Every structure is written in C-alpha cells, then in structure tokens.
Amino acid sequence: MKKIFKYLKKYKLLIFFAFFCMIAGIILDMINPYLMKIMVDDVLIGNKRNLLKTVLLGIAGISLSRALLGYLREFTFDYIGGKVQGNIRKDLFKHIQSLHFGFFDKMNTGELMSRIGNDIDNIWSLVGFGMGLLIENILYFITASSIIFFLNWKLALISLLTTPLIAYLAFEFEKKIGEAFEKISDQNAEINTTAQENISGVRLVKAFTREKYEIKKFLTMNEKNYDLNVEKLRIWGRYFPLIEFLSDLSVVLVVVFGGMMVIGEKLSIGTLISFSQYIWMLIWPMREIGWLFNMFSESKASAKKINKIFDTKPEIFLNKETNNLNKETFKGHVIFKNVSFKYEDEYILKNINLEAKPGNTIAIMGPTGSGKTTLINLISRFYEVSEGEITFDGYNVKDIPLNILRKNIANVFQDNFLFSESVKENIKFVNKNESINEAIKLSCSNFVYNLKEKENTIIGERGIGLSGGQKQRLTIARAFNKNSKVLILDDATSALDMDTEFELLKNLKKLPNKVTTFIIGHRISAVKNADEIIFIENGEIVERGTHDELLQKKGKYYEIYEQQFKDFKEIKEVL
Structure with missing residues (x-):
C-alpha cells in the first residue's frame, strides 16, 4: 500500500482542505448534543425560555454548515480518488508497455486487464471513500470518548466495556477477509482470461463445435468464484453480527445504568440525552469497522497484485549513453x-x-x-x-x-x-x-x-x-x-x-x-x-x-x- 499512497503526495493541499472540512464538521457535530442538553435541562426543565431562540438557531446553523462541509469533503475526496485512480492506471499501463517480451510470455491478457480495471477501481474506492471515512470514524471515536468522560466518567467506562472485544473481532475479521479477497482477485483474473480468450477465439470454438465444453469450463470457474464469495460472506456473517451486537450493547448499558443514575438524581435528564447521542457517535465507527476492514482488505489485495507488476523490472535497458545517435x-x-x-x-x-x-x-x-x-x-x-x-x-x-x-x-x-x-x-x-x-x-x-x-x-x-x-x-x-x-x-x-x-x-x-x-x-x-x-x-x-x-x-x-x-x-x- 505504501507505493499506492505515494500518489497522494501530489494532492497535499486538497487533502488538507478535505481534512479541514471533515474536522470542522466533526467539531460542529459535537456541539449539537450539548445544545440538546441545554434545551432539556435549561429551557424545558429550567424554564429559561430566553435561550430557546438561540438554541434553535444554533442547531439550524450547525445543520446547514455540516451539510455544506460534508459536500465539500465528499467532493474533494472523490476528486482526489479519481485523480489517483487515473494516475495509477496511466503509470501501470506505461510500465506494462516498458516490459520485455518475456514478461508477456508468462502473463495472460485477462489478468492484466483485471489489474488495470477492477483492481485499480478498488484503489479508487479506498482513496476516494474508505480512507476519509476511516479517519473520520477514528476522530469521532476519540472526540466522543473524551466528551463522555467529561460528562460522566463512570457511565463512559460502562459504555466502553465492549470496545476491547470489538477491536479483537475486527482484527481477526480483517485477517481472514484479506485472505478471501486475495483468492477472489486471482479467480476474477482467471475468469477474465477465459472470457477474453473465448470471445477472441469464438470462431474457432464454433468451428470445432466446442461451445458446450467452453460453457462448462466457464461455469466451473464461475462456480469456484461463487464458492469463494460465499466463503467471504460466511466470514462476514461470522464476525459482523457480533460486532453489531456488542456495539448495540453499549447503548443498552448506557440506558440502563444512566437511567438508574437519573432516578438516583446523580445525572440530569439532559446529560443522559446528550450522552446517548455521543454514544451513537461511538457506535457508528464500531459498526462500520467491519465494513471498512472489508474495503481495506479488498484494496490491500488489489494493491498487492498491482505492486507485483510495478515491481517487475524491464530486463531490456541501455548499457551506456551513446551520444549523437539518431535514425539517420x-x-x-x-x-x-x-x-x-x-x-x-x-x-x-x-x-x-x-x-x-x-x-x-x-x-x-x-x-x-x-x-x-x-x-x-x-x-x-x-x-x-x-x-x-x-x-x-x-x-x-x-x-x-x-x-x-x-x-x-x-x-x-x-x-x-x-x-x-x-x-x-x-x-x-x-x-x-x-x-x-x-x-x-x-x-x-x-x-x-x-x-x-x-x-x-x-x-x-x-x-x-x-x-x-x-x-x-x-x-x-x-x-x-x-x-x-x-x-x-x-x-x-x-x-x-x-x-x-x-x-x-x-x-x-x-x-x-x-x-x-x-x-x-x-x-x-x-x-x-x-x-x-x-x-x-x-x-x-x-x-x-x-x-x-x-x-x-x-x-x-x-x-x-x-x-x-x-x-x-x-x-x-x-x-
């Protein structure tokens, strides 16, 4: 992945702008639950009606600002992803053109098409969407965790009880799903090769009445691809529901123990409501961690295949500089x-x-x-x-x-x-x-x-x-x-x-x-x-x-x- 991320260096200013929009949006998002606390504790219960207009204008202004910042962030990340995708594809094609005949003797067309097409598209998904979302979720998790500890450290500890187990499951999930994606990537290349060869050689296939044989061969490969994808879904099904259950369990723990604190007058209702909203800012990163690891594993498998081609060096090179040579x-x-x-x-x-x-x-x-x-x-x-x-x-x-x-x-x-x-x-x-x-x-x-x-x-x-x-x-x-x-x-x-x-x-x-x-x-x-x-x-x-x-x-x-x-x-x- 290191070689792939080198392409991001050209877009430092745009990346900085995208992260600025992201961080600004997160800061504004963190204010909303606190405004809800003021609304409940001060306006509704404390009867401070003079604060109502200010709170409502604050919530509306934050919502509009977050919408604008969200659009700018998504557009910038997509733009960077598209540029990186285009640059990698251009450089990969250029590198392939520079390679010697011996490389093409051993590499089939379908596999190269798979690398230039599907694998680079996976890189785009990572750079244009996954990378920003991962960092955003990390920032949400860290910021929301800090705020809930400030609001009530005891309830914060209770809400984070399931986090270590979620982290362990996510690590195991990434390891197993990564292996599955690598096999699927290889199988996709085989399917592309078979399809490309049969379409190019369709006249030969028809001339020798080999349609049934070629269909059967393709179906066998397709079934293998199906089996590999089913195995990927089994891994997903084994881990993702557990991650969701444990993240939802945090909400249950907050409601139960927070409710008891409200009854015992150790916590205000407004604080519990804002605490619950902050908890959802923790839950979404935990819920999306499986999906994000899925994207990262797919992109990692693709990057590995692409880097393998980039690491292949041309065997034909110039021994020494010979001056004044031209066609004439x-x-x-x-x-x-x-x-x-x-x-x-x-x-x-x-x-x-x-x-x-x-x-x-x-x-x-x-x-x-x-x-x-x-x-x-x-x-x-x-x-x-x-x-x-x-x-x-x-x-x-x-x-x-x-x-x-x-x-x-x-x-x-x-x-x-x-x-x-x-x-x-x-x-x-x-x-x-x-x-x-x-x-x-x-x-x-x-x-x-x-x-x-x-x-x-x-x-x-x-x-x-x-x-x-x-x-x-x-x-x-x-x-x-x-x-x-x-x-x-x-x-x-x-x-x-x-x-x-x-x-x-x-x-x-x-x-x-x-x-x-x-x-x-x-x-x-x-x-x-x-x-x-x-x-x-x-x-x-x-x-x-x-x-x-x-x-x-x-x-x-x-x-x-x-x-x-x-x-x-x-x-x-x-x-």
Whole structure:
C-alpha cells in the first residue's frame, strides 16, 4: 500500500482542505448534543425560555454548515480518488508497455486487464471513500470518548466495556477477509482470461463445435468464484453480527445504568440525552469497522497484485549513453558475433555468426522450433542476447537507445495483428505524416481501393473482415510505410499465392531507400533470391549460401527444394 499512497503526495493541499472540512464538521457535530442538553435541562426543565431562540438557531446553523462541509469533503475526496485512480492506471499501463517480451510470455491478457480495471477501481474506492471515512470514524471515536468522560466518567467506562472485544473481532475479521479477497482477485483474473480468450477465439470454438465444453469450463470457474464469495460472506456473517451486537450493547448499558443514575438524581435528564447521542457517535465507527476492514482488505489485495507488476523490472535497458545517435545515423549493417541465447537455462540459439550488409537480403529457413523467430527478435532486442553480441552499423545494440534502434527496424510478425480501426489508421500506425498510397502499391494491397470506403474502411477487430492474405499484405504495407533501414518478415507471405508473393518480393527492390531484409520462409519461392540463405536446426546454422550453392550441396535445403518442386520435375520429365 505504501507505493499506492505515494500518489497522494501530489494532492497535499486538497487533502488538507478535505481534512479541514471533515474536522470542522466533526467539531460542529459535537456541539449539537450539548445544545440538546441545554434545551432539556435549561429551557424545558429550567424554564429559561430566553435561550430557546438561540438554541434553535444554533442547531439550524450547525445543520446547514455540516451539510455544506460534508459536500465539500465528499467532493474533494472523490476528486482526489479519481485523480489517483487515473494516475495509477496511466503509470501501470506505461510500465506494462516498458516490459520485455518475456514478461508477456508468462502473463495472460485477462489478468492484466483485471489489474488495470477492477483492481485499480478498488484503489479508487479506498482513496476516494474508505480512507476519509476511516479517519473520520477514528476522530469521532476519540472526540466522543473524551466528551463522555467529561460528562460522566463512570457511565463512559460502562459504555466502553465492549470496545476491547470489538477491536479483537475486527482484527481477526480483517485477517481472514484479506485472505478471501486475495483468492477472489486471482479467480476474477482467471475468469477474465477465459472470457477474453473465448470471445477472441469464438470462431474457432464454433468451428470445432466446442461451445458446450467452453460453457462448462466457464461455469466451473464461475462456480469456484461463487464458492469463494460465499466463503467471504460466511466470514462476514461470522464476525459482523457480533460486532453489531456488542456495539448495540453499549447503548443498552448506557440506558440502563444512566437511567438508574437519573432516578438516583446523580445525572440530569439532559446529560443522559446528550450522552446517548455521543454514544451513537461511538457506535457508528464500531459498526462500520467491519465494513471498512472489508474495503481495506479488498484494496490491500488489489494493491498487492498491482505492486507485483510495478515491481517487475524491464530486463531490456541501455548499457551506456551513446551520444549523437539518431535514425539517420544507421545504414542497416547488422552483424551477429558468436551469438547464443538461453531461455530458462535452455539454449535456443548457439554460436550464431551472420552478417547482413546494407541492402542485403538474408533468408532464414529451418524446421518448426529451430530458433528462427528468436534469432530475428534479438535484433530489435525483444529478448537479450545471452552470449556474444549483435552490432548495428558498428554499435552494439545494447548501447543504442531502444526508441532509436526500433525506429530503424520494421517488423512483420507471424501473428498479423491489426487494430479495430480503418485501413489508413493501421498503415499509418508507424508513420503518421506519410502518404499510404506508395506502401499500398508496394505491398500489393490494391484490393483496398475496391473496399466500400476504400482506405477509410473499418476492418473490425484484428482485421476480421479481411482474408488471411489481405491481412498479411496490410501488415507488410504498415512496415513499408515506416521507411526503416532494416525490414524483418517473419513468415509474412505464407498466406499469399505465389504470383502475389513474387510481385511483393520484387517490390522490395523498389523501396525508396536500400533496406536490409531478413526473411523467414518455408517456401523456396520466398527465399531463393536472397543474397544469403541460412538453414537453422536445433538453434545452430547447419547450412548457408546462395540458392544455387545450397542446391549443389544437396543438404537440408536441397531436400526441401525436392519436396516442393518434385511435381514440376515430374511434369518436365514427361514432356
């Protein structure tokens, strides 16, 4: 919670104003019972009618002042809570954006959405409402206790007999309810994850007629969430009625023993009435203590989850300051020097040596899981090299600021992600100031001009309104529009027909500036014109060379060539 409360420092003056309104309201509230004592003892019993107008005006003025102060206090606390909520959400989102790929490999989207949404809302409830109410109740308890001791210390002691037991029950309640809320928070994240995955993958679910299975899985999670909430209510039911009973018992004790004192003429009726009103100022804090602990426990569980993300430090950082570097500094000369990469103590890549000169095209082939994607992800420092180094125009990539490094690299990932916006906004995502017409032309995306609203057409979530090939071409158009020195195509033409693929790869040579290109491909047609083709197996380069050189070696590359072109060879032999 300490990190969360640091956000309050920015609003010291507002907090001071809110507490001023609160304290002023409490002071005025403490006067009312005393005015009632004067009304009964002096006006009604003592027959001092001249005091009636003054007492009534005092009660009316106090009531109006308390209403105004209460409004100002609530508005200020809500304003502070909303600001703190917004700042935490902004900083959490910013922090998540700064984290490395490895973090997202282990963290699911539903859990992150739960932290950004429900958990931060719980913090708002605490800061905007719970915190002020807790302090207000403490002040009421201390002030009212002091006044009743002043009025009659014997009756005050009697009225506070149940307080130690209430404090003990509240402590036990907070401990148990806190554990329950932590489990509920985790379960809510699981439900969010399941719902998010099923809604995103609804077409797959329907295609495989898995609706009943997914509904059953969701219901099982929902039932678990229900059971956890029932357990929370059991804890609440076990402690809260006892706390209420003991707080109400204080009133009974005051009425019984106070009444006896009035009969014995040791206490005036007016004092007993005012004493009873002060007792209610003690009872309400005691009654609300369970509810407040409930809110604090929920917020504490949420804060713990949020802090866990804040405590996750980015693993990718700048080794040293390198001056005078900007996007124009680089030409696209990439060198791998004895590069190895370990993931969770297992080598994914071993001793990779590779050079791509400015304007060169390097093609990467290999079986699934051989480390192809990992290799190109190291260039942009999505993951950190374990051994060796990668240089970009002579600079170690670790010494280049990430924003400059990644501005020089355009990635087209295997997962063709598009935003739920227009075609234009998706292509201009990386470069807002450039015209998209050239990028559309070079990526063979002329189908855009046949859409209903052309480049202003909204393509739907993740581009659901487009075919696989169309989505690939738009992601390539987005990369072309970036005008970077290095272009990385990770199996980016797999959904294209061979004619379109040929046209697109030919257009690579027409880019305004010479671009160093890395292509991961499974089809010979996608890689055969590369300046160098490397074949990776088990994280190691087992073959390298041009298309013709690799065919002459008759190794792994040749085997793939034979499989993909055997039908053409058979036709040629028949002819």
